[in-house]
Amino acid sequence: MSASHLVAESVWKTIESTHSVNEEQLSVLHFLFGKNFERATRIVDQRGVKKIIGEPSGRSILQVVGESRRKEEYLCFGENYCACYSFFYDIINRGEQLCCKHQLAARLAESLGACVEVKVSDEQLAVLLSEL
């Protein structure tokens, strides 16, 4: 794991344990992730992160609203995946950036407990995931 990744993980875990974030933590995350983090905080402030939870299994996926006027929704698996093109081209293809803004918004919202939770049946979740 890179040093940036380890520092970020340490900050995320502290935020998760307190469900709150202070100026210093915001500053570190902004330093690590740049403008993407700024955009992520705006998405979280606008309650743009939805956690869709399948019942009874508990498997979940996050849905994050984009910043464009069209308000597209992107499915995210936290730090492992986002459906947006930025994730594919910048992160997978070019190895640049650590996370896209939607992944950052998803992580921030989860850590703060600020996701809008939506419960669906496991069958409905399976259909949603198959359309990834």
Added chain:
Amino acid sequence: MVERFFFTKPGDSNLQEADSITLLSGPPSCGKTSLLFQFAINSASRYIDDGDDEGIKKYFAAFHLNDTFPATVIVDDFGDFFDERSCQKRYGNPRGRDLALVRTLALCHNAIIHANKRGPCKLLLSDTNHGDSPRSLFIYKRWIPTIFTVKGDGSGTFRLKYNNYPGNGSSDSTRIAKYSIAFQYLFLEGITEEGDER
């Protein structure tokens, strides 16, 4: 690490140490399917070797619907599930195949991580490569912490090696299994440490 692809005694603790997701990569006709079968015999497994990428996506999308999870899911020739032309057409993008690969691997990873909350559940993929490394290594490495590669020496003998990529935290020495294939059987010739081979 390489031992788990060959005959082991029941309850061998080596099998318990496997990472959740593993890739086995090697050239054509180097015994990958035989290695997978041997791995499957060593654990209660579900074996998938036919279909397209949509089928695999549906399987892992619905994975949480299982009452019980298999100890291991094995997918033979994972790369073959992704047809270049149909992926390009579906996504309207010349990198359509890579896009499909990314989405499916992310789904597999999510499914296996979820299953592991209830008990051990591993995913083993195989992929055929025609050079030194899997074609889509830069994509595989994002989700697969353990990658085994097979190389042949041209005389019917192959070497199965565990590859330690930066960031996966492993610092153990690398063991190499040397094997040959005769009459569709695998013959393990020996297991050596990487340093001993030089």
